[in-house]
Amino acid sequence: MGLLIGDIAPNFVADTTTGKIHFHEWAGGHWVLLVFHSVDFEQELSKIVQIEDELRERRVKLLGLSTLTKVPRAKADYPIVIDSDFQISQLFSIASPIEVAHVWGTSSMMYMFIIGPDKRIRLTLVYPSNSAPAPREILRLFDSLQTKWEPGDDVILGDETSSVRILSGIDASTPRSIPPELLPILGNPKSH
Numbered sequence: 001m002g003l004l005i006g007d008i009a010p011n012f013v014a015d016t017t018t019g020k021i022h023f024h025e026w027a028g029g030h031w032v033l034l035v036f037h038s039v040d041f042e043q044e045l046s047k048i049v050q051i052e053d054e055l056r057e058r059r060v061k062l063l064g065l066s067t068l069t070k071v072p073r074a075k076a077d078y079p080i081v082i083d084s085d086f087q088i089s090q091l092f093s094i095a096s097p098i099e100v101a102h103v104w105g106t107s108s109m110m111y112m113f114i115i116g117p118d119k120r121i122r123l124t125l126v127y128p129s130n131s132a133p134a135p136r137e138i139l140r141l142f143d144s145l146q147t148k149w150e151p152g153d154d155v156i157l158g159d160e161t162s163s164v165r166i167l168s169g170i171d172a173s174t175p176r177s178i179p180p181e182l183l184p185i186l187g188n189p190k191s192h
Contacts, residue, residue, distance in 0.1 A: 002093030005122065009034075009115045010091035016063075016079030024119055026079075027061060031142065032115040036065040036094055045080075051135040052077060058142045059117075065089065112138075114145060 003009075009032075011024045033055065035048065048062060055062060064080035065088060083089050094111050110132050114123040122145050125133070133141075 003121055003124065005124065007121050008119050009113065009121050010088075011119075012088050012091060014081045014083075014088060016081050018079040021063075021079060023063075026063075027115065027117075027119065029059075029117045031058065031060045031117060031146070032063060032113075033060055033138065033142075034063045034065060034092070034111075034113040034115060036089065036092070036111040036113075037109075047132070047135050048138070049077075051139055054139055055142070058139075058146060060142060065092075114141060116145075 009023070011022070013020065013022050033048075045064065052062065062078035064078065065083055066080060067083050067086060067089060081088060086094075092111070092113065095109065110127040112123070112125040112127075112133065113121055116122045123141060127133070
């Protein structure tokens with residue numbers, strides 16, 4: 001079975017493009033965005049470089065992981081691990097390019113792990129070769145994960161609240177409706 005949300009991220013020692021790291025020590029008390037791409041790493045690096053400053057503002061460290069045997073050419077201010085022997089990939093339950101090719105017909109997949117300051121995996125995403133997150137979506141994910149919602153805090157409820165009412169801390173007897181100014185952003189809840 002692979003890693004689950006809430007599991008402690010595997011610790012490892014690796015040579016990177018910026019020097020040797022001990023993963024947990026290197027991460028310190030920061031959030032970590034671990035991006036793995038087996039083949040077309042150049043394209044993903046160029047997208048992430050666009051939001052490096054904004055990720056730093058959110059206390060996020062970036063770490064690239066590739067199974068290529070050469071260092072990607074894209075300029076990056078963060079370390080990239082060349083995992084040509086798949087040792088670190090296996091720690092994170094990342095399928096080998098051969099396994100991916102058998103199932104998907106391509107050897108290229110992108111994996112993203114968001115790891116919290118407590119070293120726990122907070123989010124995992126897997127993208128096929130024809131898809132990847134937009135830089136703004138990556139920022140949105142961090143913004144949502146770093147928000148501290150507590151029972152009793154306001155939430156936005158649509159007209160259909162039955163599935164939401166089971167969440168602890170929500171007083172379903174006095175739901176608030178969505179303000180009209182939010183409807184164009186959220187879409188009409190009844191149309192879904």
